[in-house]
Amino acid sequence: xxxxxxxxxxxxxxxxxxxxxxxxxxxxxxxxxxxxxxxxxxxxxxxxxxxxxxxxxxxxxxxxxxxxxxxxxxxxxxxxxxxxxxxxxxxxxxxxxxxxxxxxxxxxxxxxxxxxxxxxxxxxxxxxxxxxxxxxxxxxxxxxxxxxxxxxxxxxxxxxxxxxxxxxxxxxxxxxxxxxxxxxxxxxxxxxxxxxxxxxxxxxxxxxxxxxxxxxxxxxxxxxxxxxxxxxxxxxxxxxxxxxxx
Amino acid sequence: xxxxxxxxxxxxxxxxxxxxxxxxxxxxxxxxxxxxxxxxxxxxxxxxxxxxxxxxxxxxxxxxxxxxxxxxxxxxxxxxxxxxxxxxxxxxxxxxxxxxxxxxxxxxxxxxxxxxxxxxxxxxxxxxxxxxxxxxxxxxxxxxxxxxxxxxxxxxxxxxxxxxxxxxxxxxxxxxxxxxxxxxxxxxxxxxxxxxxxxxxxxxxxxxxxxxxxxxxxxxxxxxxxxxxxxxxxxxxxxxxxxxxxxxxxxxxxxxxxxxxxxxxxxxxxxxxxxxxxxxxxxxxxxxxxxxxxxxxxxxxxxxxxxxxxxxxxxxxxxxxxxx
Ligand SMILES: Cc1cc2nc3c(=O)[nH]c(=O)nc-3n(C[C@H](O)[C@H](O)[C@H](O)COP(=O)(O)OP(=O)(O)OC[C@H]3O[C@@H](n4cnc5c(N)ncnc54)[C@H](O)[C@@H]3O)c2cc1C
Numbered sequence: 001x002x003x004x005x006x007x008x009x010x011x012x013x014x015x016x017x018x019x020x021x022x023x024x025x026x027x028x029x030x031x032x033x034x035x036x037x038x039x040x041x042x043x044x045x046x047x048x049x050x051x052x053x054x055x056x057x058x059x060x061x062x063x064x065x066x067x068x069x070x071x072x073x074x075x076x077x078x079x080x081x082x083x084x085x086x087x088x089x090x091x092x093x094x095x096x097x098x099x100x101x102x103x104x105x106x107x108x109x110x111x112x113x114x115x116x117x118x119x120x121x122x123x124x125x126x127x128x129x130x131x132x133x134x135x136x137x138x139x140x141x142x143x144x145x146x147x148x149x150x151x152x153x154x155x156x157x158x159x160x161x162x163x164x165x166x167x168x169x170x171x172x173x174x175x176x177x178x179x180x181x182x183x184x185x186x187x188x189x190x191x192x193x194x195x196x197x198x199x200x201x202x203x204x205x206x207x208x209x210x211x212x213x214x215x216x217x218x219x220x221x222x223x224x225x226x227x228x229x230x231x232x233x234x235x236x237x238x239x240x241x242x243x244x245x246x
Numbered sequence: 247x248x249x250x251x252x253x254x255x256x257x258x259x260x261x262x263x264x265x266x267x268x269x270x271x272x273x274x275x276x277x278x279x280x281x282x283x284x285x286x287x288x289x290x291x292x293x294x295x296x297x298x299x300x301x302x303x304x305x306x307x308x309x310x311x312x313x314x315x316x317x318x319x320x321x322x323x324x325x326x327x328x329x330x331x332x333x334x335x336x337x338x339x340x341x342x343x344x345x346x347x348x349x350x351x352x353x354x355x356x357x358x359x360x361x362x363x364x365x366x367x368x369x370x371x372x373x374x375x376x377x378x379x380x381x382x383x384x385x386x387x388x389x390x391x392x393x394x395x396x397x398x399x400x401x402x403x404x405x406x407x408x409x410x411x412x413x414x415x416x417x418x419x420x421x422x423x424x425x426x427x428x429x430x431x432x433x434x435x436x437x438x439x440x441x442x443x444x445x446x447x448x449x450x451x452x453x454x455x456x457x458x459x460x461x462x463x464x465x466x467x468x469x470x471x472x473x474x475x476x477x478x479x480x481x482x483x484x485x486x487x488x489x490x491x492x493x494x495x496x497x498x499x500x501x502x503x504x505x506x507x508x509x510x511x512x513x514x515x516x517x518x519x520x521x522x523x524x525x526x527x528x529x530x531x532x533x534x535x536x537x538x539x540x541x542x543x544x545x546x547x548x549x550x551x552x553x554x555x556x557x558x559x560x561x562x563x564x565x566x567x568x569x570x
Contacts, residue, residue: 011384119498245449
């Protein structure tokens with residue numbers, strides 16, 4: 001089975017969020033970057049489990065500049081066989097998808113796995129866009145994934161219910177919590193990752209369909225109103241009469 | 247310029263789920279969004295839907311026209327994409343509006359890619375004067391204004407972002423008769439998760455964390471939620487330890503929600519948790535530790551033991567319900 005896993009390079013979950021250039025760009029100075037948790041914990045690890053059980057290869061693909069390479073090496077340390085980096089600063093979610101699709105279109109992947117969203121852009125766009133650009137079916141927000149007899153079976157949470165869906169390969173899957181357990185790379189993995197192939201390819205020509213014109217930070221919260229524990233019931237009264245939310 | 251012709255011919259497509267016992271609030275929000283754009287730009291609204299909603303319900307929606315594809319579900323996003331793309335062409339759509347829910351998240355990007363349209367995923371505002379639309383980024387820790395550079399624009403609207411406005415209901419209803427191809431994705435089984443309000447749509451959410459000590463203590467949390475007509479949620483470790491189902495996990499790596507009221511009980515308020523809930527209009531925090539970081543993001547706070555505070559809240563909520 002040939003598996004492609006999309007790996008995004010994102011600021012650590014505790015990173016300071018600030019902007020530069022008149023609030024038009026994220027200020028990455030001093031920020032630690034990580035593999036997007038959905039890509040790492042669910043998509044990559046499930047891809048590796050399927051490969052270990054059924055044979056095959058797991059390749060990762062990242063759209064980004066050379067700064068993303070430590071993140072890509074982390075994915076290799078966790079166990080991916082090889083990696084591809086499309087050398088461009090993506091213009092928007094569609095650009096990422098277009099770059100991935102341009103690379104994947106004639107490679108015969110059986111499974112293309114993406115995290116359900118990135119923790120920086122939160123668009124949930126790339127997986128379905130890759131599916132559309134490759135004219136493939138898409139299993140969205142899968143919490144479980146299995147492959148047998150040329151078919152993928154997934155579970156998804158839909159409005160609180162659990163739906164079991166099935167689809168012939170090849171397919172694009174967006175991976176959510178429940179699919180796998182996080183793997184911490186060991187020393188051997190980290191050593192091996194240094195010499196695993198990381199192919200850098202030039203970007204396909206694309207046009208931006210959208211741009212972010214400005215970022216803003218939410219206004220600071222007003223001071224919290226404290227209610228003594230003995231009079232806890234007052235909270236309910238205030239939520240009703242003052243905040244008017246119940 | 248804006249010739250009269252283009253103004254008259256333009257349309258807004260609103261794709262929405264109309265299944266279930268009644269039309270979901272999020273559908274009405276998305277429809278309001280589409281109507282406002284159509285009113286501003288001088289166009290009509292065509293609501294595109296699928297499934298088995300009764301004819302009179304569809305006819306009562308605030309759209310000029312409703313087109314329903316009766317024989318498909320939402321599992322196969324390729325079929326729904328063909329449906330929306332086909333109608334977008336026929337109706338000369340300039341905008342296609344989705345709800346940013348499970349179905350919209352799968353179909354809106356596909357439609358945008360198919361029609362090479364720019365997309366705003368998870369819009370929280372209508373377009374401003376420059377036509378820019380705001381959305382959450384960095385898991386709600388910041389917002390971004392996005393400009394769509396294409397003549398056709400796709401937007402998926404985050405639930406609970408746009409207040410529903412009533413208009414003059416009454417739409418003509420058409421059944422879609424085009425060819426949507428064969429579904430590759432099929433539903434084998436649906437397991438009902440039981441009663442309860444779906445978390446992403448809930449206006450009030452009662453959430454609890456590791457401070458509740460164990461799953462056996464959730465009875466009080468559920469009782470408070472029931473009295474407040476609220477959905478229940480939890481922090482990540484609580485879901486990881488299987489005290490609560492995974493779909494209740496809110497935060498940066500769980501569900502992101504923006505209810506009117508979020509009540510957090512025995513949750514410390516780690517940055518990854520806050521990321522998923524800080525869009526809530528009002529936050530109330532109950533924690534035994536006065537130094538718990540969550541108090542910094544709260545509107546109301548009680549420093550106290552959840553096991554003593556919860557019964558008082560339930561009692562007060564019962565009293566409030568009895569009075570109204
Ligand atoms: C990459 C990454 C992603 C993450 N994503 C998420 C996410 O999406 N969502 C999420 O929730 N977390 C997430 N986390 C975990 C997060 O960092 C915290 O560990 C987690 O939110 C803590 O959960 P908690 O508040 O329930 O538990 P704790 O931090 O253990 O806090 C328990 C709280 O309960 C209080 N308490 C104890 N007893 C009582 C009592 N009797 N009455 C009242 N209060 C009491 C304590 O004072 C404490 O504040 C993530 C972490 C990482 C590294």
